[in-house]
Amino acid sequence: MKKLLLVIIVISVFGFSTMKEENEAFEPVVVLELFTSQGCSSCPSADKLLSAIREEYQEDNVFALSYHVTYWNYIGWEDPFSKEQYTDKQREYAQKFRSRSIYTPQLVVNGREHFVGSDRFKLYNRLKSYGKASAPNGITINAVKTTGDQVSFNFDVKGNLSNKKLRTVLVIEERETDVKRGENRNRKLVNSNIVVAEKYLSAQTKGSSSIKIPQIVESSDKVHLMVLVEDDDLTITAAVKKAL
Numbered sequence: 001m002k003k004l005l006l007v008i009i010v011i012s013v014f015g016f017s018t019m020k021e022e023n024e025a026f027e028p029v030v031v032l033e034l035f036t037s038q039g040c041s042s043c044p045s046a047d048k049l050l051s052a053i054r055e056e057y058q059e060d061n062v063f064a065l066s067y068h069v070t071y072w073n074y075i076g077w078e079d080p081f082s083k084e085q086y087t088d089k090q091r092e093y094a095q096k097f098r099s100r101s102i103y104t105p106q107l108v109v110n111g112r113e114h115f116v117g118s119d120r121f122k123l124y125n126r127l128k129s130y131g132k133a134s135a136p137n138g139i140t141i142n143a144v145k146t147t148g149d150q151v152s153f154n155f156d157v158k159g160n161l162s163n164k165k166l167r168t169v170l171v172i173e174e175r176e177t178d179v180k181r182g183e184n185r186n187r188k189l190v191n192s193n194i195v196v197a198e199k200y201l202s203a204q205t206k207g208s209s210s211i212k213i214p215q216i217v218e219s220s221d222k223v224h225l226m227v228l229v230e231d232d233d234l235t236i237t238a239a240v241k242k243a244l
Contacts (some may be wrong), residue, residue: 067090
């Protein structure tokens with residue numbers, strides 16, 4: 001009888017601990033992913049808005065990311081920050097949202113919803129609502145070190161990691177470009193939080209990783225490292241950032 005009682009207690013404690021871990025709540029995060037292009041005449045207003053958000057919320061749990069897509073390059077101006085990898089990412093979101101097409105400027109919030117990236121009212125509304133919602137995961141990074149063209153770091157993730165992965169991102173804080181051709185020809189464009197490198201790894205509680213700094217990064221650039229937790233449905237459940 002005593003052995004049976006002990007087993008019941010152990011099972012109960014373990015079950016309670018597991019349930020607690022799955023239901024644990026962490027600080028809210030708001031991840032903004034803007035899909036944009038220097039070849040798109042509708043994009044500068046969204047780029048400007050994202051830059052303003054970055055400045056306004058730089059000390060808060062708001063993460064601004066600018067992904068430059070490739071399908072505007074054919075008009076005559078090849079966006080130097082565009083990658084087919086980022087166009088593919090936007091297509092994955094289109095599948096999730098059951099959208100028939102992809103467009104710019106598109107803003108995705110926490111991988112949960114999307115709208116036109118220049119919609120100031122809707123963006124601030126979402127910053128307010130998502131900023132109050134607890135996140136299902138928490139993540140910290142430390143021992144961040146730049147050696148040559150590599151950034152290495154250690155990470156510690158809390159919460160349930162079932163069917164999740166980590167997304168490591170390098171962003172240039174801001175860059176100004178003189179556009180010579182295309183829809184924005186003869187304009188000086190300012191882009192911020194430009195994604196220049198991205199790497200996925202399997203989610204685990206603790207570990208270390210690294211990401212390569214691409215050649216497009218200049219010595220004068222301010223660069224930030226961001227690490228996101230993302231589930232199989234592309235929903236972002238945690239994020240952390242560190243200036244290099």
